[in-house]
Amino acid sequence: MNCSDMEGIAVICLSALLVWGIRFLGLVFGEKLPRTGRVKRGMDALPGAIFAALVFPGIAGAGIPGGVAAGVIFVATRKTGNVLLALLLGVGTVALLRGAGF
Amino acid sequence: MKGELARGARAAIPVSLGIVAYALVFGVLVAGKGIGIKTLAFMNLAVFSGSAQFVLVGMWQTGVSAWQMALAAAVVNVRYFLLTAAVAPMMEPYGWFERAWRVHFVTDENWALAMAERRKSPIGANYLLGGGILVMATWSLGTLAGHALGVSIRHPERFGMDFAFTAIFTALAVTLWRGKHDLLPWAVSAGVALAAHRVLPGAWYVLLGGLAGAFAAAAGKGEPS
Numbered sequence: 001m002n003c004s005d006m007e008g009i010a011v012i013c014l015s016a017l018l019v020w021g022i023r024f025l026g027l028v029f030g031e032k033l034p035r036t037g038r039v040k041r042g043m044d045a046l047p048g049a050i051f052a053a054l055v056f057p058g059i060a061g062a063g064i065p066g067g068v069a070a071g072v073i074f075v076a077t078r079k080t081g082n083v084l085l086a087l088l089l090g091v092g093t094v095a096l097l098r099g100a101g102f
Numbered sequence: 103m104k105g106e107l108a109r110g111a112r113a114a115i116p117v118s119l120g121i122v123a124y125a126l127v128f129g130v131l132v133a134g135k136g137i138g139i140k141t142l143a144f145m146n147l148a149v150f151s152g153s154a155q156f157v158l159v160g161m162w163q164t165g166v167s168a169w170q171m172a173l174a175a176a177v178v179n180v181r182y183f184l185l186t187a188a189v190a191p192m193m194e195p196y197g198w199f200e201r202a203w204r205v206h207f208v209t210d211e212n213w214a215l216a217m218a219e220r221r222k223s224p225i226g227a228n229y230l231l232g233g234g235i236l237v238m239a240t241w242s243l244g245t246l247a248g249h250a251l252g253v254s255i256r257h258p259e260r261f262g263m264d265f266a267f268t269a270i271f272t273a274l275a276v277t278l279w280r281g282k283h284d285l286l287p288w289a290v291s292a293g294v295a296l297a298a299h300r301v302l303p304g305a306w307y308v309l310l311g312g313l314a315g316a317f318a319a320a321a322g323k324g325e326p327s
Binding site (some may be wrong): 002026046052069073083092 | 123124127137138141144145148149150151154157158160162168169171172173175176177178179180181182183184185186187189190195201202205206208243260261263265266267268269270271272273274275276277278279280284287288290291292294295296299307308309310311312313314315316317318319320321322
């Protein structure tokens, strides 16, 4: 086992601990958390906001093919609700546009 | 009690087929990042969350520090907090040690199945566990099969595969869109993320963007949803 393997295991262990911690804390404290008002609105918006933060720099970094692919993925997901189909169409769009020289 | 474990697993068979498809794609991407099959197997059992693992592998070897990767993976999963809170009444018969390992088997899929079943008949935590075990088995086997497939792909960027993480996150984001009142948090999140991505190292842009978006939603007027 080399050094980068050890780093990988460390990252996985740390992630596992944090993800488990959220599951466990929900069990312990979740019922005491306010289910109305601002806290709820913030918690409800967080998953979408996280994904928005994840994708926009990635799309911007992929240039024109990335922007077109994002549009294709948006339409495909809205029309079919199938995430995997949208993924394949998006990746295919990037491959095609790159092949065409964009 | 044993019967309930089997019932929970049986109920999860249809969703498991969907999980296999995801798992295959994830396995291919993991192989593309040069991650070994043993590391992948360990990650499946230890982290056991599709979205967290996608985020983790997406940041793999991009120079992001270990704790930032872990934090980003965890923040994507804050929703688990709400899932396991709803499960608390089912766990009451058990001691804290048993609750601690059982809660690891809560995923979106078996949680939703257990909650739906509980409305029809009284079920215990074994129903949840049965579904969780099946989900873990199919997720693990699917990703390992995908990994075997993925190592045979040469020059993944020619097929646009380096865009695959952005693509799947975009599709997931679209499914999370709840309507017009998401416009403000998403715009704030995207703006903060784009700015932070330019000036800050690592994965700060994900955390700062997501938190800024959530705060914007909390501060906003809020619409009846």
